[in-house]
Amino acid sequence: MAAESVSEHLARLFDGHAPRLYRLARRLSGDADAARDLVQEAFLRAARHAGRLPRDEAGGEAWLVRTLVNLCRDRWRREHVRRRRQPSLPAAQPVPDAEDTALARASVQQALAGLPPRQRAVVVLHEMEGLSSADIALLLGVAQVTVRWHLAAGRKRLRALLRPVTGGRP
């Protein structure tokens, strides 16, 4: 069987991971439009650096997730700098809505936005996507102890950020 071409490899990665990457980007960025941009940019980078993509499925997925997390981090840094330069702009507030789910979603989104990018990625991958610390370590290219540290710190911070909505329950 002939070796898979670059286009076939990219198409296979896209078909297998694009929807999931969007959901991850949506959780990391907190904005649907930003998530769309981030996912497209991640796959465009894969196309530009196709020679560096691992050929195996797990390696390709890890490359894409890592690229997406880095893009989210870069975006977060740019927005952080912009907020520092324009302190008069109000911070994003959850929009009051009759639906509890929409309010809960807005609260979670704002709480996640309060985490540093790497910590946010670890918490999302573990708590919302159900990955183990070992899997997260492989995906992000870090040590497991680093993942556990970020997870513990992220959980503690999220409990503090989400506490006012729960009425003070720890």
Add this chain to the structure above:
Amino acid sequence: MSPRHQDDELRRRLRAGDPADDGREPDRAELLRWRRRMLDAAAERQRPALRPIWLAPLAAAALAATLLLTLPWRPAPPPSARPGNAPPSAPDAGRRDGMPAPAEMTAADATTPSQGFSRQATAALPEAMAQPLPAKTTAGPAAAAATPAVARRSVQFTAPGGTRIFWTLDSRLDLKTQGGAS
């Protein structure tokens, strides 16, 4: 509440308020557009790789020829006054090692193009300049002093790709009479 229960409660709240469940996921048409853009970018990335290999040195050679033909230049001193006036050596593959300085180059060097792309570059030269120059006499400095001085100018430069280009110009060259490029 125990730490484990705290973690479970946090997980429950996060999943209940999952931002990805807002119903704004891309539909199939949008995903296909993203897929097409990615594949087009990959194809575009692979396409122009072959072009610059020979084009860049050719462009550099053409630019150098234009500059040399337009810039004023003075004839080289008589052969007897030039240091290191060695008799012409046979063309050999060792020319690539320890390239001589332009002033010391002889006609034999000019007839031996450097390796690599120079065949294509030579093919693109004006017809008159592609003709080999006559070899210098091997009689030695005394005999060379008796012959009329030939004004020659040698230029060496490096193309963007790293290829070294040597040009030896003869003052007897007349593009108009030989039908060269105007």
